[in-house]
Amino acid sequence: MQMYRQMRYFISVVETNSFFEAGEACHISQSAISQQIRALENELQVQLLERHGRRFTVTPAGKYFYEQAKRQTAALDGLIREVRRIGKGEYQRLRVGVLNGFSSRIMQQAIREFAENHPHVRLSLVTGTHEELFHPVNEGSLDMVINDQWRALSDQYINEELTDQPMYVLLRQDHPCALSGSATVEGLQDDLCILVCAPAQRETEAAHGRDVLGLQSSFLFADNVEAALMNAAAGMGFWLCDGDRTPPAGTALVPLMRGERQLTRRMFAFWPESSDSSLQWEFTAILHRIIK
Numbered sequence: 001m002q003m004y005r006q007m008r009y010f011i012s013v014v015e016t017n018s019f020f021e022a023g024e025a026c027h028i029s030q031s032a033i034s035q036q037i038r039a040l041e042n043e044l045q046v047q048l049l050e051r052h053g054r055r056f057t058v059t060p061a062g063k064y065f066y067e068q069a070k071r072q073t074a075a076l077d078g079l080i081r082e083v084r085r086i087g088k089g090e091y092q093r094l095r096v097g098v099l100n101g102f103s104s105r106i107m108q109q110a111i112r113e114f115a116e117n118h119p120h121v122r123l124s125l126v127t128g129t130h131e132e133l134f135h136p137v138n139e140g141s142l143d144m145v146i147n148d149q150w151r152a153l154s155d156q157y158i159n160e161e162l163t164d165q166p167m168y169v170l171l172r173q174d175h176p177c178a179l180s181g182s183a184t185v186e187g188l189q190d191d192l193c194i195l196v197c198a199p200a201q202r203e204t205e206a207a208h209g210r211d212v213l214g215l216q217s218s219f220l221f222a223d224n225v226e227a228a229l230m231n232a233a234a235g236m237g238f239w240l241c242d243g244d245r246t247p248p249a250g251t252a253l254v255p256l257m258r259g260e261r262q263l264t265r266r267m268f269a270f271w272p273e274s275s276d277s278s279l280q281w282e283f284t285a286i287l288h289r290i291i292k
Helices: 002-016 019-026 030-044 060-087 104-117 130-139 176-180 199-211 225-233 278-291
Strands: 049-052 055-058 092-099 121-128 144-148 157-166 168-172 193-196 219-222 238-241 251-258 264-272
Touching (some): 092 130, 092 278, 130 264, 144 278, 157 278, 168 225, 193 199
Parallel strands (some): 092 144
16 A cells, blocks of 8 residues: 555645645655655666755646556545445445437446446446436536536546547438438438427527527427337438437437538546546446547
8 A cells, every 4th residue: 555645645635735744645644655756666666756955846747647647546535435445335326327329239238238247236337418417417416417518618527538429310201311411411401300309498499599500491390219219210310329329210310410421529528626536437447448
């Protein structure tokens, strides 16, 4: 645990910008914490801090080590807590929100792997729109969300990018776009875009479709995915989704293009910076492995 303690000391020194204040926070003397940082640099065989008398600056290697040390100590803290909870017969929980239309294949595989690795964690998932997911994770009733970049990235959240998800449309199989094998934003402007959302989110979801995705269509709103699928099969419009979905009978799944490029959306795992994020990091690491 020597390296772990030294990492803790180094994080405190960088964040307080003071050996004295770091020592106070870690309950050791200023000279002791200075000695521990020297020992850490000797162990790593690299200079983490550049001293200027009583002041210092963090070297490039030190900045990298600081970022990685925060993740590693958080992960180890989470591991220790989980082991102790298991020993006491207690359960942890991870509540994940997933954007409607994100890959069910990826999520199903991630759930299986996570459950195998963490049998003592109660994992639950809900799906929803951007707004339906944002408020629960902001208020604490969800621990993390898988969402696209709908708002500007905030330093109050961990913003871990997962993938640029290629976008597809599900539409009736005799639609001209289905017959040609692809659809364009421009070519669908006379068709209705089916959005799954509650009445209170209709305006914001439509604005996202127009302003972020560049859709030129009018919108048809459905209360759930099943209603969206039925409307698409009936030729009432097209539904945006991922490429892993199996098209129901009478429908086709084709890539959505803007010009000559397929439209994508940047998918992230989000959770509050202030939360205990060890399980979130583990679930995100599984997603990264599956996506790659």
